[in-house]
Amino acid sequence: MAMKRYMKLVIRTCLILMATLLLVGCGETKTRKEINRRKAELKLHQETELKRAQEELWLTDSLLQQANAELEALQKQVEADKSALKATADELTLLTTTRMRRDSIRTQYEALGMKIRYIRKKQKELESEASKVEKSK
Numbered sequence: 001m002a003m004k005r006y007m008k009l010v011i012r013t014c015l016i017l018m019a020t021l022l023l024v025g026c027g028e029t030k031t032r033k034e035i036n037r038r039k040a041e042l043k044l045h046q047e048t049e050l051k052r053a054q055e056e057l058w059l060t061d062s063l064l065q066q067a068n069a070e071l072e073a074l075q076k077q078v079e080a081d082k083s084a085l086k087a088t089a090d091e092l093t094l095l096t097t098t099r100m101r102r103d104s105i106r107t108q109y110e111a112l113g114m115k116i117r118y119i120r121k122k123q124k125e126l127e128s129e130a131s132k133v134e135k136s137k
Contacts, residue, residue: 043126050119057112064109067102074098 080096081087 015040025079039126043123046119046123046126048121050116053112053115053119055117057109060109060112064102064105065099067105071095071102 074091074095078087078091081091
């Protein structure tokens with residue numbers, strides 16, 4: 001009696017083990033396909049965002065250079081007017097607003113630079129993760 005129970009248990013365990021191995025060995029499951037699809041979409045999204053951020057950074061850089069040139073010229077003019085005691089409130093207000101606009105563009109430039117660095121960092125992490133998966137296979 002005990003031997004029959006033991007044999008049934010062994011057979012049942014073997015069947016479960018074989019079914020599990022069959023499922024694992026049959027290739028990609030629906031979940032694995034979805035994960036791989038999302039990883040591919042993430043990679044495409046990262047590349048698109050990186051290109052968009054680089055283009056925006058290029059435009060922002062040219063705006064920043066222009067704003068810096070305007071601010072320097074305006075500062076020279078205001079300093080000359082101050083030394084001659086001819087500086088007006090409108091000039092000083094224009095200088096302040098030009099400086100604020102330049103600072104705003106600089107902040108945008110720095111934020112785009114950080115965004116680009118972050119995207120590149122995440123891309124490297126995904127590549128290293130993918131290479132680890134390939135090595136483990």
